[in-house]
Amino acid sequence: MADKKEIVLSGIRSTGNLHLGNYYGALSKFVRMQDDYDCNFFIADLHALTTNPDPRELHANVKNILAEYLAAGIDPEKSTIFIQSDVPEIAEMYLLLNMHVGIGELMRTASFKDKARKALGIGVPAQGDDDEAFEKEIIGAATNKRVNAGLLTYPTLMAVDILIQKAHKVPVGKDQEQHLELTRRFARRFNSFYGVELFPEPANFDFGGKPVKVPGLDGSGKMGKSEGNCLYLIDDEKTLRKKVMRAVTDEGPKEPNSPVSQPVQNLFDLMELTSAPDVVQHFKDAYADCSIRYGDLKKQLAEDILKVTLPIRERILDIRNDDAYIGRVLRRGAEEAREPASRFPQALWNCWWRFPFLSRFGGSILQIPPPPSLREPHGYTCPRPYGSSPLLFFPPYRGF
Ligand code: TYM
Numbered sequence: 001m002a003d004k005k006e007i008v009l010s011g012i013r014s015t016g017n018l019h020l021g022n023y024y025g026a027l028s029k030f031v032r033m034q035d036d037y038d039c040n041f042f043i044a045d046l047h048a049l050t051t052n053p054d055p056r057e058l059h060a061n062v063k064n065i066l067a068e069y070l071a072a073g074i075d076p077e078k079s080t081i082f083i084q085s086d087v088p089e090i091a092e093m094y095l096l097l098n099m100h101v102g103i104g105e106l107m108r109t110a111s112f113k114d115k116a117r118k119a120l121g122i123g124v125p126a127q128g129d130d131d132e133a134f135e136k137e138i139i140g141a142a143t144n145k146r147v148n149a150g151l152l153t154y155p156t157l158m159a160v161d162i163l164i165q166k167a168h169k170v171p172v173g174k175d176q177e178q179h180l181e182l183t184r185r186f187a188r189r190f191n192s193f194y195g196v197e198l199f200p201e202p203a204n205f206d207f208g209g210k211p212v213k214v215p216g217l218d219g220s221g222k223m224g225k226s227e228g229n230c231l232y233l234i235d236d237e238k239t240l241r242k243k244v245m246r247a248v249t250d251e252g253p254k255e256p257n258s259p260v261s262q263p264v265q266n267l268f269d270l271m272e273l274t275s276a277p278d279v280v281q282h283f284k285d286a287y288a289d290c291s292i293r294y295g296d297l298k299k300q301l302a303e304d305i306l307k308v309t310l311p312i313r314e315r316i317l318d319i320r321n322d323d324a325y326i327g328r329v330l331r332r333g334a335e336e337a338r339e340p341a342s343r344f345p346q347a348l349w350n351c352w353w354r355f356p357f358l359s360r361f362g363g364s365i366l367q368i369p370p371p372p373s374l375r376e377p378h379g380y381t382c383p384r385p386y387g388s389s390p391l392l393f394f395p396p397y398r399g400f
Contacts, residue, residue, distance in 0.1 A: 008033055008205070009167035011042040011084065014061040015053060018068045019230035020305070021214035021223035024273050025173025029205065031073040033171060039079035040165055040337060041069060046084045046091070047157060050150040051115065064316075066326055068233055071315035082333035084161065089341040093160045096348055098153055100189055106152050107135070110178055115154075116147045118226060159183040162202050163190075164341045169205040174213040175222060180204055198347060215270065219248035219263030231305060233312050240309065244302040249294045257288050267297060275304040 010030060012022055030041050043065045045058065053061070062083060074081060084090060106112060113134070117123070120137055138147050150157075158179050162170055163186070170180055180202065187199035204211055213222050216229030223230050231243055248263040260268065264287070271280050279300060286292035319325065 005036065005038040006168040007040070007166055008037040008169045008171065009040045009042070009162055009165045009202075010171050011044040011047075011161060012065060013044045014048045014058070014065050015051065016061060016225045017064055017232045017234045018072075019214075019223055019225065019232050020270070020273075020309075021173065021230070023072065023233060023308075024212050024214050025175075026171060027069070027072050027074075029171040029207070030069075030079070032207065033169070033205070034075060034078040037169060040082070040167070041074055041079055042082045042084050042161070042333075042337065043069075044084050044158075044161070047154060050148065050154050051119075052148065063320065063326060064234075066330065067316050067319040068312075070319050070329070071312050072233070076329045076332065080333050080336040081329055082337040083330060086330070086334035087164075087337050087341045089338070089344055090157070090160050090164055093164055093344055093348060094153070094157050097160055097163075097186060097190070098156050100193065101153070101156050101186060103152065105182065105185075106155060107138075109155055109182070111175070112152060112154065115151050119147050119151070120145050155179050155182045156186070159186045163187055163199045164344045165337070166200055166340065167202050168200055170202045171205045172211070174211040177204060177211060212273070214273065215266035217243060217247040217266070219266060231309075233309050234316055235309065236313070237306060237310065240306060241302045244298050244305065245295075247298060252292065252294065253287055253290045256290055258290075260287065264294075267294075267301060271297075271301055271304070274308055275300065279304070 008030075010026055012018065012026060018027065030039065033039055043062050045062055048058070048061065066081070066083075069081060070076070116134075116138055120143065122134075122137060137143065158176075159182060162180075162183050170183075172180065184201040187201050191197055191199055206212075215221065216223040216227055217231065218227070218229040220227070220229070231240055235243070247267060249267070250261045250264055268280065268284065271283065283292060283297050283300070286297075
C-alpha cells in the first residue's frame, strides 16, 4: 500500500484580490505542493468578517479568490478547495477551543495589536508598546470606537481550521508564524488536558527556504491589502507598470559599496522573487559601483513581474465568468472538507464528557444540551446543504 501522504492545509481571507505577497507567501507554494501532499486549500470567509467587510462585497470576494486560486494553478482534481463557512463544524469547534485559550495570550498577538490599532485609528507608539494605555483603548474607556471580539479570537479560529483537518503542514508567509506557534500551543494544551493524542502539531512549510515577507512598494514593511501598497495578480499591464515605476527609492548611492536603504532593499527583495539570478546580480553590482539607474531597475522588475502575473490574470478573467464551474468546484470541495471535519466535534465531545466535573458542569448545572451534531456522530451522511451557513445570511451571499 502506498504511504499515506501528509496533510496540508492553508487559506487566504476573502478581503479583496490577491497580491504578490499572497502569491509568494502562500499561493505559489500551494501549487507546488499538490503532487506530494494531501492538500486542502480554503477561502477564509469567516476570518474576513473580523474586519467587518461590506456585506455587499462578501459574495464577490469569495468568488474572486476562488477564481484566483484556480487561475494560479490549484487543481481541484488534486486538491480540496473549499469555503470555510461551508464546514459548520469549524464554528462548533471554535466555540469549544476558545474555552482553552487565554484572553491574555490573544491580546499579545502582534496581528491583533496591529488590527486593533487600525480599527481604533491609533498609531504605533514610538517606544515599544504601552500595553496599559492600549488595553484601555481596546476596552473603549477613552473612545466609543469598538474592537470586535472576533478579531481577538482570530487565532483560535485559525487553529481550528488547521486542527480540525489534522494538518501537518501549513504553508503561510512569515507574518502568520505567530499564529502557527499559538496553534501548536493550543494543540499541546488540548492533548495534555484531556490525555489524548488528537491533534498533530503543525509546521510552516517552505521547500527548504525561509518563509517570505514580500515588501510593499511604498518603502515601508510588508505588502498588504490594508497598507494600500499592493501589486495584484489581477492588475493589468498598464496599472502594474505604473505602480512599479512609482515605487519609492532614494537619491542613489554616492560612494561605492554604500549600505542599501530600506526602500531600495525592498525592490531588490521583489527582484529576488521574480527575476533571474543574473539579472538581480547585475543590478546589485550596479548599485555597488554607483552606476545604477533606478528607472532601469524598475522597468526590468515590472517586466519580470508581468511575466508571472499576466498569464494568471488572463485565466482569472476566464474563470470568473464560469459560474457553473465555480459552483461544481465548491460543492465538491465542501463535501470533501466536511468528511474529516465532521468527525471532530464528536471526538472532542467524547473527551469532554469523559470528565465527570465537566460533564456535570456542562450537563446539569448549566442545563446545556450538546448541540445536535455533538450528540450523534453526524456529518457526511447528512450534510447541511452546501452554502447554508446561518452565519452568512446576507442575501444572496452565494450565487453559484
Ligand atoms: P491573509 O489573507 O492575511 O494572508 C494569506 C496568506 O498570504 C500571506 N501573505 C504574505 N506573505 C508574504 N508577504 C506578504 N506581504 C504577505 N501578505 C500576506 C500570509 O502569510 C498568508 O499565508 N490568517 C490567514 C488566513 C487563515 C489561515 C488559516 C491560513 C485562516 N485560517 C489556517 C493557514 C491556515 C491569513 O493571514 O490570511
